[in-house]
Amino acid sequence: MNQSLDVRTSFRAQAVPCRELGSPFTARLCELLAERLAGDTVIGEAILNWPGDPSGSGDALALRLCGALHALVVGELSPELAAVYPPNHQNISDDELWLVLEAALEKHAAFVVERLKSAPQTNEVRRSAILLPGFCQITRQTGLPMVLSELGASAGLNLHWDRFYYQIGDQFWGEAASPVKLCPDWQGAPAALHAVEVKSRAGCDLNPLDVSEPQNCKRLLSYIWPDQSERISRTRAAMEIAVASGVTVEKADAIDWLQQRLAQSHDGAVHVIYHTIAWQYFPADVQARGRALMKAAGATARKGAPIAWLRFEMDGKKPGAALTLTMWPSGEECHLARADFHGRWIDWAGQII
Helix, strand or coil, X not given: CCHHHHHHHHHHHHHHHHHHCCCHHXXXXXXXXXXXXCCCCHHHHHHHCCCCCCCCCCCCHHHHHHHHHHHHHHCCCCHHHHCCCCCXXXXXXXXXHHHHHHHHHHHCHHHHHHHCCCCCXXXXXXXXXXXXXXXXXXXXXXXXXXXXXXXXXXXXXXXXXXXXXXXXXXXXXXXXXXXXXXXXXXXXXXXXXXXXXXXXXXXXXXXXXXCCCHHHHHHHHHCCCCCCHHHHHHHHHHHHHHHHHCCCCEEXXXXXXXXXXXXXXXXXXXXXXXXXXXXXXXXXXXXXXXXXHHHHHHHHCECCECEEEEEEECCCCCCCEEEEEEEECCCEEEEEEEECCCCCEEEEEEEEC
């Protein structure tokens, strides 16, 4: 099998969702890199001979490289690159853009190679708008305050979903003064929004980003597609909320951490385990272990200490991904919604499976 061909194919494939998700500039980068990246350069050799799975569902190599390039702009390391990046890109031809890209990759090769070692961490804040109706449904069913456990929390921005302000259909929820305001395109039946109480919150990640450190803020922003200025502004505001909270995401393997969290008793509260577009990156055996742990914990759950598993993940169907809720001790599972990966639209169902 020709790895170079597979890599170029993966870059072209990545351009499709970038364009569909409203980032024509990132799609353009992916296509240019697929077409013009040469194998006789430091970066070309590293990319075209990538030892793993370059696809979007594997190592997301195209997004790693695009993130490294954007990091040069965000970190003010390449004024030349910034001059052809959004918002300065409108009248730049492919040939002009490629000349600058090629020079930046050569000049900053060591930096780029180092950044390629890490998977992208976007911590998309708008996914909180997908989760909110699910959290409200959990409150409606249990009437209890929540203990939150987020798997793959990255910088922990979506740990603070209750500190954002939402317009869900014709309903408003949350803190009107919040700097993070989310207004997805709502389809389907109206959601039943309720007041919620969060008793405590915690999250884990293999590579958590402490956004009280400026370098981590820049890293997180670098993975946001550069022509999506609203996402960048929204993420900056969410980082301010996360810093003010004082909550730190723990560095841990998700399932090991989950086992520790499930071992704790939470009388008078519902323990909510949740994650967004993270489960797919766990190996199959790790996923199986996680499901077994939750099923075992669910078997011992009771009305005064229930457990909920809320997840927004790919399910092999289109469009978007599925929001699913499992509640214990009943074991009831509900398909709640389908939604855009970046939370731009939500199609609410609320159906029991």
